[in-house]
Amino acid sequence: xIDLTHLERLEAESIYIFREVVAEAENPVMLYSVGKDxxxxxxxxxxxxxxxxxxxxxxxxxxxxxFKDLLVHRDRTVREYGLKLIIAANEEAEAQGxxxxxxxxxxxxxxxxxxxxxRALSENGFDxxxxxxxxxxxxxxxxxxxxxxxxxxxxxxxxxxxxxLWNLYNAKKSKGExxxxxxxxxxxxxxxxxxxxxxxxxxxxxxxxxxxxxxxRDGMLLVVDDERFRLEPGEEPVTRSxxxxxxxxxxxxxxxxxxxxxxxxxxxxxxLTTSSERQGRAIDKGQSASMxxxxxxxxx
Amino acid sequence: MKTPSPFQTDALxxxxxxxxxxxxxxxxxxxxxTCGSVDDGKSTLIGRLLYDSKMIFEDQLAALESDxxxxxxxxxxxxxxxxxxxxxxxxxxxxxxxxxxxxxxTEKRKFIVADTPGHEQYTRNMxxxxxxxxxxxxxxDGRKGMLQQTRRHSYLVxxxxxxxxxxxxxxxxxxxxxxxxxxxxxxxxxxxxxxxxIKQFTAxxxxxxxxxxxxxxxxxxxxxxxxxxxxxxxxxxxDAAAAQAAPFRMPVQWVNxxxxxxxxxxxxxxxxAIRPGDAVRIVPSGKTSTVTRIVTFDGDLDxxxxxxxxxxxxxxxxxxxxxDLIATAGDPPQASDQFRATFVWMDEEALKPGRGYWxxxxxxxxxxxxxxxxxxxxxxxxxxxxxxxxxxxxxGVAEFATDRPIAFEPYGINRQLGGFILIDKFTNxxxxxxxxxxxxxxxxxxxxxxxxxxxxxxxxxxxxxxxxLWFTGLSGSGKSTIANEVEKQLFLMNRHTFLxxxxxxxxxxxxxxxxxxxxxxxxxxxxxxxxxxxxxxxLIVLTAFISPFRAERQMVRGMLPPGEFIEIFVxxxxxxxxxxxxxxxxxxxxxxxLKNFTGIDSPYEAPEKPEIRVNTVDMTxxxxxxxxxxxxxxxx
Numbered sequence: 038x039i040d041l042t043h044l045e046r047l048e049a050e051s052i053y054i055f056r057e058v059v060a061e062a063e064n065p066v067m068l069y070s071v072g073k074d075x076x077x078x079x080x081x082x083x084x085x086x087x088x089x090x091x092x093x094x095x096x097x098x099x100x101x102x103x104f105k106d107l108l109v110h111r112d113r114t115v116r117e118y119g120l121k122l123i124i125a126a127n128e129e130a131e132a133q134g135x136x137x138x139x140x141x142x143x144x145x146x147x148x149x150x151x152x153x154x155x156r157a158l159s160e161n162g163f164d165x166x167x168x169x170x171x172x173x174x175x176x177x178x179x180x181x182x183x184x185x186x187x188x189x190x191x192x193x194x195x196x197x198x199x200x201x202l203w204n205l206y207n208a209k210k211s212k213g214e215x216x217x218x219x220x221x222x223x224x225x226x227x228x229x230x231x232x233x234x235x236x237x238x239x240x241x242x243x244x245x246x247x248x249x250x251x252x253x254r255d256g257m258l259l260v261v262d263d264e265r266f267r268l269e270p271g272e273e274p275v276t277r278s279x280x281x282x283x284x285x286x287x288x289x290x291x292x293x294x295x296x297x298x299x300x301x302x303x304x305x306x307x308x309l310t311t312s313s314e315r316q317g318r319a320i321d322k323g324q325s326a327s328m329x330x331x332x333x334x335x336x337x
Numbered sequence: 338m339k340t341p342s343p344f345q346t347d348a349l350x351x352x353x354x355x356x357x358x359x360x361x362x363x364x365x366x367x368x369x370x371t372c373g374s375v376d377d378g379k380s381t382l383i384g385r386l387l388y389d390s391k392m393i394f395e396d397q398l399a400a401l402e403s404d405x406x407x408x409x410x411x412x413x414x415x416x417x418x419x420x421x422x423x424x425x426x427x428x429x430x431x432x433x434x435x436x437x438x439x440x441x442x443t444e445k446r447k448f449i450v451a452d453t454p455g456h457e458q459y460t461r462n463m464x465x466x467x468x469x470x471x472x473x474x475x476x477x478d479g480r481k482g483m484l485q486q487t488r489r490h491s492y493l494v495x496x497x498x499x500x501x502x503x504x505x506x507x508x509x510x511x512x513x514x515x516x517x518x519x520x521x522x523x524x525x526x527x528x529x530x531x532x533x534x535i536k537q538f539t540a541x542x543x544x545x546x547x548x549x550x551x552x553x554x555x556x557x558x559x560x561x562x563x564x565x566x567x568x569x570x571x572x573x574x575x576d577a578a579a580a581q582a583a584p585f586r587m588p589v590q591w592v593n594x595x596x597x598x599x600x601x602x603x604x605x606x607x608x609x610a611i612r613p614g615d616a617v618r619i620v621p622s623g624k625t626s627t628v629t630r631i632v633t634f635d636g637d638l639d640x641x642x643x644x645x646x647x648x649x650x651x652x653x654x655x656x657x658x659x660x661d662l663i664a665t666a667g668d669p670p671q672a673s674d675q676f677r678a679t680f681v682w683m684d685e686e687a688l689k690p691g692r693g694y695w696x697x698x699x700x701x702x703x704x705x706x707x708x709x710x711x712x713x714x715x716x717x718x719x720x721x722x723x724x725x726x727x728x729x730x731x732x733g734v735a736e737f738a739t740d741r742p743i744a745f746e747p748y749g750i751n752r753q754l755g756g757f758i759l760i761d762k763f764t765n766x767x768x769x770x771x772x773x774x775x776x777x778x779x780x781x782x783x784x785x786x787x788x789x790x791x792x793x794x795x796x797x798x799x800x801x802x803x804x805x806l807w808f809t810g811l812s813g814s815g816k817s818t819i820a821n822e823v824e825k826q827l828f829l830m831n832r833h834t835f836l837x838x839x840x841x842x843x844x845x846x847x848x849x850x851x852x853x854x855x856x857x858x859x860x861x862x863x864x865x866x867x868x869x870x871x872x873x874x875x876l877i878v879l880t881a882f883i884s885p886f887r888a889e890r891q892m893v894r895g896m897l898p899p900g901e902f903i904e905i906f907v908x909x910x911x912x913x914x915x916x917x918x919x920x921x922x923x924x925x926x927x928x929x930x931l932k933n934f935t936g937i938d939s940p941y942e943a944p945e946k947p948e949i950r951v952n953t954v955d956m957t958x959x960x961x962x963x964x965x966x967x968x969x970x971x972x973x
Contacts, residue, residue: 038578039610039642043366043447052646053605056590060659060700084634085603085646089595172438179437199767200436200461200683202468203756204605205697209765223449225440231362305354 044232047224048081053204054183054220055085055167059092061208062165062216066123066158069095071111072284074169076240077229078221082167083118094121096157096166100149101130102137102286104262110241125157137288138267149286155191158215165208165216173225183222189213230307234300243281244303246295250274257291282307364442367575370451370466370499372490373476378507382476382545383439383452386567389552390441436466445571460716460730461683463493464770468756471575472501474566479512479542483525489716491526495535496679496732496772498752501573502530502538505566509558510544516560533719539573541566580643585609585617585665586746586754588699592658593648601632601648602657607699607753608746609665610642611649619655620662620744621672626651660701662744662754670754672742673776679714679734680771682727684761690726690735691858693892694768698757701743704895705759706862708736709855725855736777740895748772762888795875799833803872803901804969807893809884809944810907811936812922813914815953815961816881819907822962824879832877837864839882852933858889865893872901885935887942903969906947907961911936913954 041049058065067082069075082091097111115122127149130136135148158166172179182198184206199207208216221229233240250261252272259266261274266288268274279292280303297303349357371379439450451466467473473494477487494502504526512518523540530538541550542558543566549555550565564572586607593601611617611628618625631638632648641647649663657663664670682688688707696705710733713724727733748755759769796803806823808816817838827834843850847863850856861884868878884890894902914936915923926934933939949968951961 038581039640040365040577041642041644042362043364044362046366046644049605049644049646053590056603056646057700060591086593087634087648088599088601088632089593173440179439200465200770202465202758202767202770203752204469205756205758207697207758207760207765207767209695209760211765223438223440225442225447227361227442228447231358234358235362301354301358304358305350308350308357 044228044235047221047228048084048232050204050223051078051081051220052085054206054218055082055091057206058165058167058208058216058218059086064161064163065093065165065167065218066161066163067091067093067095067167068154068169069097069111069122070169070284071097071107071114071241072169073229073233073240073244074171074221076114076238077224077232078167078169079114079118079120080236080238081220090119093167094123096123096125096154096163098150098154098157099124099126100137100286101126102149102265102288104241104243104260104284104287106243107241107284110239114239123157123161125153127153137286142289145286145289158191163215164210165218167218167220169221170217170219171224171226171229172222181219181222183219184208185217185219186210187215187217191215193217226307227304230300230304234304241284243284245299246278246280246297248276249279249292251277251279251292258294259290260287260292262287360444361442364445364447365575366447366449367472367570367573368449368451368470369472369474369501369570370453370463370470370494371474371476372453372463372466372494373478373486373507377476377478378545379452379476382474382505382507382543382551383450385545385548385551386441386448386450387439389548390443436462443567443571448570460489460493460681460732463490464497464681464683467494467497467499468752468770470497470499472503472570472573473499474503474505475538476505476507477522477526479506479508479518479522482522483529485717487526488529488719491530491535492533492716492719495533498748498772500576502535503566503569504538504540506540506542507545509542509549510547514542514549514555514557516558519561539563539569541569577643580608581610583608583643583751584668584670585611585615585663586670586751587611587647587649587663588701588754589657589659589661589663590700599650600654601630601650602663603646603648604663604700605646606641606643608643608751610640611647611665612640613637616666617649617651617663618666618669619657620664620669621742622656622661623669624653624655624657625666626653626655628652660699662699662701664744670744670746671776672744674739674742675736675777676745677734677736677774677777678757678771679732679774680727680759680769682729682731682733682769684766684768685729686761686764686768687729688727688733688769689858689888690855691862692886692888693740693762693895695760695762696737696739696743696757696771697760698743698745698773699754703743704740704762704892705737706892708738710735725853734774737771745773745776747775749774762891792873792875795873797875799875801832801875801877803875804877804903805868805872805893805897805901806877806879806903806905806965806969807868807884807890808879808881808905808907809890809947810909811911811914811941812883812934813917813919814907814909815958816883816907818958819905819951819953819961819965820879820881822958823965826962826966827877833875834877834879835871836879836881837868837871838880842867842882852939854886854933854939857885861886861889861893865889865896868893869896872897883935883941885939885941887944890944903949904944904947905949905951905965906944908943908950908952909954 086092137145170178182201187193251258252274258279277294278296280295280297281292295306297306373379437452439452441448451470453463453466475490506519506522519542542561543550549557552567553565587604589602589604591603593603613628613630615628617628628649629652630650631641690707690709693704693706696703710724710727712721712734714732715722716732724733746754755773757771758767761768808820810816820836824834824836842864847860850860864880864882868880871878918924922931925931926937935941949965951964
């Protein structure tokens, strides 16, 4: 008798989901944000198809305001594992005058994240896209299926979701439909961190604390990641030991002051913390159903 | 939030995180569902579990407090239900309308909770939530006692094979923590549970709102000596040992073939255990081999057990692919193309007996046709009712026939190998969830009789390629007239033909069938089978049937080798056919004397891509026939 731990059961389930999609979809892709959830997802994908490499490309939606460290990590990972990387970006952002300082958060995320993602999925004809969403993140996500269907316009209709019974996923698509698949739906933030620690998964150094140049703005600590960061009059970057719990566009992602330079300390902080990981994201703010609205629009 | 709780040892986290992590890596996992009526306090209970297990952070709590004041039903107190009622629309309605999954963890276990709705029309969601649960918490409002819905939920829990049942008598604070009230409810429930076959359950008096007997024994119920809800959930045995002791079965998901030297079969083990050197059998083909390696990213394993996702390599080059099942050689599961199942209908559009649906079981995807149900089960009275078809949320028992044998176990033995879904071939919706009761032995006993003279021999003898020319169109569209003309011309060309006419067949082979949707489907199924046999005999078969449903025409197409089925759409508009009204049927239908008449009160689904399209407005029957013959030439 072998007792499987909760992490082993979660891992086995995620691997099963990866294989189901690859067996049934024609042209799958994995959304790769380079964050911790994506890193776990990539690790699971490598396990699912071992000794073969993951039989699909990875897609990164680059807003142009990504952390430098994140891009370095992305390129190194892609090289090391021999992955095919597709980068989706809004090339006209500058001409359109869209940037995280002047543009409202709704329009910004639409123009820089949602639209390029939808365009990349349509242009490449991907019929299934793996995403790193977890049900514990947010109320709207808690009700999303593991196989979540999008119409040709990539919209989600929470009212007409297919029931998912046992481990049987209905991957039959109507014309123009595509599937977003969430292999780590049943993982929690703690599971993710424990698994990263246990499996020694390489993650972006931004999750670990380090002295970084920061400014405080609207109750968030922002890191001045490059010279494009627009300082307000009187603002002066201050070096603080900070790290990130979640990674988005650097001018929109709040850092937390921390001494955690090791994995176990990150987990320790997470367990003792008093705010949820999404608090660091400006995009989620607004009325409480806003995540659901964004999902209906096609945000992952 | 720093409420002291039995869920996490903050001290240990702060002092020795490594010790804490080590302890928590070895937790097991329990999946459970909560079910109850609309106001039994399910969401409140789950909210309480999340709150007590510190799964709510300060920012969420702040949002919750402000939400409670705005939308809450608990006055100034925190409304835990708001924490779990996810979608904006239902938050306003104050009811949960879908399945939501929630997570919390204690020192011993990680829990996944399916929050399933309790009101009348959503059997489907509850069945969905129950399908993956090891345990069910059935909530009863202590003020109300057992309700119709309690019976229904318990029946569904039992139907879905959940062996661990907790009866949580909730809102004990509102009945003054009265022992007699509690005992009455438990006794009522015991009598009912026994009557439907629930062998045992654990009853706990709780208050989700006040927190009594949730994490620890409550001082308000000194008369109750049993475990708190959490204590029980933490210690109840999950059925891992039994699953591992069962014979080995693994559905093959994907064949891993990175290069010519490696061929592995990837899958998640459904039951039993496997070691290199074990003899295995591929089902349904019956071929045997030996496991050489259990391959994983983390290195080869000496043993793998139920629940693990692995890749097996075999000693022999046996034919094995997605949909096959690898089983222990000496004790394989049965394979059959006919079985009886209990199933729950989940779609707005009712079951159509005889129609082909996709059936997915494990990794097998086949076409299945369902006989008219033996009976429907009334979930409230549990009576067996006569039923011709099943509507949304109905539960029925029927015989299933698949187009090829599938490997399975009765659901009672293995949920993974006995549970299936049905998928509508046109809408792609998941329309039903089924549980196999048993195999029908006749499928095992009726074998295909190999014949010495093949269908190719028959065709060669007749010097022609078999075809089924399938004429479809409204009544009075000219199907029979044109088909007759085509047959005459083919006859003159020395072709061997046979015309099956709708009206004629209904005088004999199908005289027991009427004109309901179900009977129409069966009518076409039989004609399809006859046409197939005739094509096997080398004939060019012409059929003239309204055949109003796409699904059945597709079914017949699927019976024949590619290219042999020619769909001919006699595209005469309804006005024209009705104006002609050769048989006077439209008049009768319009006056209501004739029911279920295609085009009037029964739908006609026009072909989307017929091989040939003709009409009798722009063409004479002779011209239409010539057009058809030109399209199907050459015939050998």
